[in-house]
Amino acid sequence: MSIPLLPPGDADLRLIVFDWDGTLMDSPRRIVHCLQRAAVATGAPERDEASLRNIIGLGVQAAVQELYPGADEAFVHQFTAAYRACYLEAEDAPETPLFAGVPELLNWLDAREVLLGVATSKSRRGLDQALEATGLAGYFVATATGDEHPSKPNPAMLRCVMERAGVKPGRTRMVGDSVYDLEMARHAGVPAVGITHGVHPPQRLQGAKPLALLPNLAALLEAFRQAERTT
Numbered sequence: 001m002s003i004p005l006l007p008p009g010d011a012d013l014r015l016i017v018f019d020w021d022g023t024l025m026d027s028p029r030r031i032v033h034c035l036q037r038a039a040v041a042t043g044a045p046e047r048d049e050a051s052l053r054n055i056i057g058l059g060v061q062a063a064v065q066e067l068y069p070g071a072d073e074a075f076v077h078q079f080t081a082a083y084r085a086c087y088l089e090a091e092d093a094p095e096t097p098l099f100a101g102v103p104e105l106l107n108w109l110d111a112r113e114v115l116l117g118v119a120t121s122k123s124r125r126g127l128d129q130a131l132e133a134t135g136l137a138g139y140f141v142a143t144a145t146g147d148e149h150p151s152k153p154n155p156a157m158l159r160c161v162m163e164r165a166g167v168k169p170g171r172t173r174m175v176g177d178s179v180y181d182l183e184m185a186r187h188a189g190v191p192a193v194g195i196t197h198g199v200h201p202p203q204r205l206q207g208a209k210p211l212a213l214l215p216n217l218a219a220l221l222e223a224f225r226q227a228e229r230t231t
């Protein structure tokens with residue numbers, strides 16, 4: 001299978017921007033657990049697991065509005081605080097390992113001098129904690145977080161990463177597991193690859209017209225290898 005991962009003609013691929021949760025880190029179970037805990041803590045009606053997984057990838061405030069339409073500002077604030085406290089500190093919440101193949105993929109791209117970035121709906125504090133825990137901070141030249149930008153699929157976050165890296169949309173690729181990532185990329189003029197090991201099923205991701213849908217990061221690395229061989 002040949003995927004048009006690389007820019008046409010002589011243009012080099014210069015930047016890959018990754019979503020974090022559900023793309024590089026297997027964190028959706030912890031996110032669902034903490035959304036459920038935040039509902040209990042705030043006395044809000046609980047939502048089923050499918051509804052909770054569906055909003056993973058939005059900024060937390062946009063996610064709360066999606067789960068509880070018409071929620072007032074005080075509730076959003078209270079829910080967000082309860083969610084973040086659980087995610088950052090709860091010792092009984094599910095662990096968040098990296099997905100298989102993360103170091104191999106990042107090392108391979110890094111060795112080819114492709115710049116790497118992150119555009120995540122996590123808070124800055126949450127991303128910093130995850131980068132430190134995984135030892136991956138040194139790979140990324142630019143990162144943008146959900147508390148610094150409007151929620152995906154607004155393209156501001158992705159544009160910020162491209163600007164900091166000094167790379168144009170045509171030489172950038174976005175990699176994400178949710179339709180919000182793929183739509184954000186489309187709004188920014190950046191071709192995107194969907195990875196289906198995260199929160200949204202293939203048929204939902206396909207609707208956002210990605211360059212390709214791949215089952216995992218090993219398949220993404222293999223696609224890059226093939227694209228390199230055929231150019």
Ligand SMILES: [Mg+2]
Pocket residue numbers: 019020021022023056057176177178198
């Ligand atoms: Mg995600």
